[in-house]
Amino acid sequence: MKHLIDIKGVSHAYKTKHGPLPVLDGLTVEVPKGEFCAVVGPSGCGKSTLTRLVSGLMRPDRGTVILDGQEVTSPRKTVGMAFQNPVMLEWRTILENVMLPLEIVAPEMKKSDAEARAMHLLEMVGLKGFENKRPSELSGGMRQRASLCRAIVHKPQVLIMDEPFGALDNFTREDLWQTMRDLRAAEPFTCVLITHDLRESVFLGDQVIVLSGRPARTQYVLNVDLPADRTIDILYDPKAVDMLHVLRDQIRIAQGRDGGLH
């Protein structure tokens, strides 16, 4: 089977004052085209490193990252990124923020077309009417919605998200999950989501990958065989509850606390 993202035996270590700190150790992840891959794991296990490797911002010490059949050696225009901090440029309006990637990826694109594209996305995430506001006038949840629009405005093949909903309150977070689900239904992109929220990983993911503690390797892969048009209620479905239990156990193992301590 051909995967859009193929991470093969990737190992990486950071240089620190006290010598090398290995964060990834022989990590292998496969994401088929169009699939949503959620990655969970104990904190500090190297999840964010993974996003930087896939986006080409960093190269691994060993192993290869292959995106659409080509080894990733530098950043490419077919990737979109969203972070926990929605980093809006305060001197631009929301619309101008969303249009930013187009200025880099498609500078030849007509401004009216770029605006129309950005407006379409803002409408989809419920930010119509806010396009001319400054980021400081929006709530955290709204900024994160705008940040999602910016991440996919240039129609990337892959959307990489690093705990994008981590700083939001629970209800806002659940709203954002549904926004995410609707965006995916409308726009075909493959997705890698780093999260520490197991419910989020089950609600959004087609597969959930559990990373072990540092240095991280793939510890467990869960296939989420729930229907695509999920609502929040599905998290209370026995099937989903079972999955959450399995994931919880896996996290416990990853934290090195199976048996003994509990």
Added chain:
Amino acid sequence: MERVQKIAVPLAAIIAFLALWELIVWANNWPNYVMASPSDLPAAYARFWNLFLVMGWQTLWRTILGLALAVVFGTLLGMIMGFSKLARDALYPLLVGFNAVPKATLVPVLALLFIGQHDFNTVLMAFLISFFPIAVSVGIGLSTLEPEYRDILAALGASKFTIFRKIALPKTLPEFFGALKVSVTLAFIGTNLVEIVSPHGRGLGALFKSGETNGDYPLMFAVLIALAFLGILLYYGVVALEKIFAGWAERAPG
């Protein structure tokens, strides 16, 4: 209403200040060769109005030119220090040391180096005294740019220059203008330092000096007030520029 308040309140404060000054001079019964009072000033302006215009202009253009040089040089230096840790480590002690040297001590040095070049000396001093805050704030603004800001564009393969132009530069503007407000005042100090100390000086500093030589206290105070006026003028010029280029950084009231 808000508009009226914006002008009326500071105006009232200035009038209150002048009234207090008048009152203190009157209460102590100081003659005007000890301390001039505000009521002495109109006469001084009326008598020397043409000198005030000519010399005020000399002070103003030299200060602005010095400041302009400080903006260009300070920004460039700030960029170098902001982007290169090596340059930062190398230049910081040097800069701090240079900034610590009292600029008055440089007046005779410059006077000897560039004998007779009054305009050049004055502009140079205004520049030397005022580039430091700009260099430091631009440097800090750039070096503390959160990596996520950079990553938004870096992940799309944008060049370093594009990242600088679209993100680092605009993001540093509020710090830049903050520093520029400090530099405005410093540049005036630099200009006047040379104008007062150097012989056959020009500008308001020289007018101040001649007032001192002639024991004309009202003239000296009139010069001080004129300098304050120019300072306010230039400061609010910077504020206006800040509104245009970095108005986004201002929080909505409330």
